[in-house]
Amino acid sequence: MGDWLSHWIATRNRASSTVRGYTSHVRLYLSPYLGKLILAEVSVAHVHAMFTAIARHSEALGKPMSPATLNRIRATLRTALNAAIRQGLLSDNPAARVELPGARRPRAVVWTSARVEHWEKTGERPAVAVWTAAQTAEFLYAxxxxxxxxxxxxxxxxxxxxxxxxxxxxxxxxxxxxxxxxxxxxxxxxxxxxxxxxxxxxxxxxxxxxxxxxxxxxxxxxxxxxxxxxxxxx
The missing domain is CATH 1.10.443.10 (Intergrase catalytic core)
Known part of the structure; x- marks a missing residue:
C-alpha cells in the first residue's frame, strides 16, 4: 500500500494545490496507518481502524479532528484506491464503504450592523460573514x-x-x-x-x-x- 501511494502521488501534477493536500494526507495519515498492508488486502475494517486511531490521537493531543478534515482524508484515500482499480490492482474500494460523521459547511451570513453590534458586545461572531455593499465600499475607500x-x-x-x-x-x-x-x-x-x-x-x-x-x-x-x-x- 505504501508503494502504491508513493507511486500515485509521484504521478500527480505536483503544482496543484489539491495534490499538495493529497501529499499531506498520505504523509501524515495514510502511509503511517496503512502503508505496510498489502494493497489488495486493505479492507473496510482496516480503514475504520485507521480513522479510529486518528480520532483518538488527535483527541489525546487536545485538538480533536473535525469531521470535515476526516472526510477530506477519506476522499484522498478513495481517489488513490480508485486509481488502483483502474490499473487492475484492486476490484473494490473499501474507502467508499466507510461512513464518517457528516461534515457541515458553515453558512455565510451578511455582516449586518446588528451582527457587528452583537460581536462587539459579546465577542461572538459567525464562522463565515460576508460584507455588505456599503462595508465593501468603505474598505476600498480606506x-x-x-x-x-x-x-x-x-x-x-x-x-x-x-x-x-x-x-x-x-x-x-x-x-x-x-x-x-x-x-x-x-x-x-x-x-x-x-x-x-x-x-x-x-x-x-x-x-x-x-x-x-x-x-x-x-x-x-x-x-x-x-x-x-x-x-x-x-
Whole structure:
C-alpha cells in the first residue's frame, strides 16, 4: 500500500494545490496507518481502524479532528484506491464503504450592523460573514492609496480568487476592451510561488471589467512603470 501511494502521488501534477493536500494526507495519515498492508488486502475494517486511531490521537493531543478534515482524508484515500482499480490492482474500494460523521459547511451570513453590534458586545461572531455593499465600499475607500489596491478591487468586485489575482498578467488584460482572461493562478509550494492552472475548468474564464476597475488597473500599471523608473529598470 505504501508503494502504491508513493507511486500515485509521484504521478500527480505536483503544482496543484489539491495534490499538495493529497501529499499531506498520505504523509501524515495514510502511509503511517496503512502503508505496510498489502494493497489488495486493505479492507473496510482496516480503514475504520485507521480513522479510529486518528480520532483518538488527535483527541489525546487536545485538538480533536473535525469531521470535515476526516472526510477530506477519506476522499484522498478513495481517489488513490480508485486509481488502483483502474490499473487492475484492486476490484473494490473499501474507502467508499466507510461512513464518517457528516461534515457541515458553515453558512455565510451578511455582516449586518446588528451582527457587528452583537460581536462587539459579546465577542461572538459567525464562522463565515460576508460584507455588505456599503462595508465593501468603505474598505476600498480606506485603502485607496494602498500599493495593491487594484488587486483588492479585483477580488472584491470581480470575484477573483487570491491566487488568480496574483497570477493575472498584463498580457491577459485588455483595458481598452474591458476584459480580463483568467488563465492561471499563483500557488505557494515548498516555499516557492508556482504558476499553475486555475482551480477548476470553469475557473478559466473571461471577466468583464467596468470603468472603475479599468481605471484602477490603469493606475496600477502607471505605478509599476514609475517604480521601475525609480529602480533604474526599463
Amino acid at each position: 485603502i485607496g492609496d494602498h500599493r495593491l489596491y487594484a488587486a483588492y478591487h479585483l477580488i472584491a468586485l470581480r470575484g477573483l480568487r487570491r491566487g488568480e489575482a496574483a497570477g493575472l498578467r498584463w498580457c491577459d488584460v485588455d483595458l481598452d476592451g474591458g476584459v480580463a482572461v483568467i488563465t492561471q493562478q499563483l500557488q505557494q509550494y515548498d516555499r516557492h510561488l508556482t504558476a499553475c492552472p486555475p482551480k477548476t475548468a470553469r475557473s478559466a474564464r473571461v471577466i468583464a471589467l467596468d470603468r472603475t476597475t479599468v481605471a484602477a488597473l490603469r493606475d496600477h500599471k502607471d505605478g509599476q512603470r514609475h517604480e521601475r523608473a525609480r529602480a533604474g529598470k526599463q
